[in-house]
Amino acid sequence: MSTTIILGAWIAVFLTFGIFSYLYKDNPFYKTAEHLFVGISAGYWTSLFFWTQIQPNLFGRLWPSSNYSSDSFWYMIYNGLGFFYSPGFPNGGVDKGHEIHNVVLGIPNIHYLIPFALGIMMLLSLIPKISWFARWGIAYTVGMAAGLRAYGFLNSNVIGQIKGTAASFSDPNLPFWSLTSPSIFNSIVILVGTITGLLYFYFSKEHKGILGKISKVGIYFLMISFGASFGFAVMGRISLLIGRFVDLIKYSGSEYYNATLWILVAMIIILGYDAFKNRGNNSSVSKDAA
């Protein structure tokens, strides 16, 4: 087994126990793991967005290599950037097989200058005097996302759900009673749950009389739904814990030089020594445990 894999296993075990150690109390192991996570995540996402979004989708379209022309002024800008960082801005443009159209003034895919400009406007928010430029970029993003999502929600979450709730009643092959498969009884429960749940969120009339009783039924449906959500959340968290334990057991093997055991023992000794040293002052422990 290669040294990098073994080293990776030791780091993984240390970080896992570092995070788990917070269950005992806040401590330097947890802080190390937490700060590493924040720092590495920021670096990882920055690098990822450049290589997966900006470089191939924007620069790759504005400076595609198949339309390469070293004499043009347009490629001089790009090659200038390549002087500072050649892997990100390879000489002669990016080759991602993009189609080339709308060539105006030697600039291929000229309409991509619009997102390029909007992106620069977003960055201008760093300069207070002209930070208002960022609003244009944000306005475009918000408008596009709202328009895109409105259709999806209306079609699938409103019309699709109404169709799905109502259609079952007209099906002559549907049994009346079955809890585990589609049945008229299940359809009635869904229908009653939907109507009473919706009426609970109807605030134009005081929840008294019949409306009060119906909305109370809606509360019960909502409570059952929240209970199911909680149950699934617990199940998910236990699954992840199982995953970590499986890895810890794997890394306790001799091929990994018993990484799990060594790190666990070392952490227990250090935290135990710290607790022994500060035995008179246990306020932080009791505060964490509360």
Next chain:
Amino acid sequence: MNGLTELILKIGKVDRRWIFIVLAIVVFIPILVPIGMPIRATVTTKVVYDTIENLPPNSNVLVSIEYSPSTKPENHPMAISILRHLFKNDHKVFVTCLWPDGQFMAQDALKQVAKEEFGKIYGEDYVLLGFRPGGEAVIKGIVSNIRKLYTVDVNQTKIDEIPMMEGIYKFSDFAFLFTVSAGFPGTVEWVQYASDPTGVPMSSGVTSIQVNEVMPYVQAGQMKGLLAGMPGAAEYEALIGQKGSATSGMDAQSIAHLVIVLFIILGNAAFFIERQRSRKY
């Protein structure tokens, strides 16, 4: 009776770190010493299996991977089992990723199943198109013109040079979609922007926490079944007859649930006893 009441009250006030230790033990022991509790497929899992089983041979199936290592214990066994089932039935598998980390997960799953277990040929039996940023916009792109969005695959090979991409131009060229999802963008967006508008059937495997959000689509017939968390993955492993990591984790899962239920009952009992006593005095 008084002794029992005092014990319940004592448990109700126990330091939470003891509960963590008990949970760690009950999860740890069944992983080391499996009990082999029975696993029966639920209706939603069975529907996924039947849908794939009923696909005509050599169907073009799109598999979208939207999870990262953080949910690997739940999602990865699903991806492995679905790929096994698809390759066993000789379908052509096209893999896309809406999450950047999904690409690594897909590479890992394809290496294990397509290459090592089934000896499938890249570019002829399966292709990894990889990650594209943009969330819903990527789905819309796949629906309208996949070649405009994916000009190259994950190995930077031009799409036109990949044999199995012949005849694939848009989402409706696929016979079935399966997404392995851990959040946004994922299953919900595939239903909204791809499956519902085009009518291409789809199923999904999701993390436990997403089940409540996605289940209405299954009930309304907008999705063909669902693999719900680690139990869903274990049920699918049982259906295809190839046990994996999900099956081995189910013993620990079941026992941990029992212990949590016990703690909830004891906590509530302590709360009600305490309340009754405070009313008395």
